[in-house]
Amino acid sequence: MTRATPVPETVTLHVPFRVVKRGGRKEMQMPKGATQQRRADNTLVKALGRAFRWKRMLESGEFATIAELAEREGIAPSYMTRVLRLTLLAPDIVEAILDGTRGPEVALARVLEPFPLEWEAQRWLLADFR
Numbered sequence: 001m002t003r004a005t006p007v008p009e010t011v012t013l014h015v016p017f018r019v020v021k022r023g024g025r026k027e028m029q030m031p032k033g034a035t036q037q038r039r040a041d042n043t044l045v046k047a048l049g050r051a052f053r054w055k056r057m058l059e060s061g062e063f064a065t066i067a068e069l070a071e072r073e074g075i076a077p078s079y080m081t082r083v084l085r086l087t088l089l090a091p092d093i094v095e096a097i098l099d100g101t102r103g104p105e106v107a108l109a110r111v112l113e114p115f116p117l118e119w120e121a122q123r124w125l126l127a128d129f130r
Helices: 042-059 066-073 077-088 091-099 119-125
Strands: 018-022 025-029
Touching (some): 042 066, 042 091, 066 077, 091 119
């Protein structure tokens, strides 16, 4: 069997995207309107897991103070308090982080900064949740 048209040796595809820095690493950003499968940010998911684990350990009475728990974990108490604040995020924001559907503005460095306690204000601050 013979082919009517020859098969080219190379195929060139043009994929429009930008490379952006996010949390110290590079990530591809697709143009608006392009469907893109989102992945959960492992660093952010890990921080959320730690925050809720530490909260549970403090609430159970296993540790009396944050300083005591921080010493056991081998981290600075100031870092632990910043991570523990993640337990105060609105449930839909936590869910979006775990599902990987959060926007690029929701990175670990951003959510470790002080944020409002009111969930609506959090959604406004992290514009993806308005």
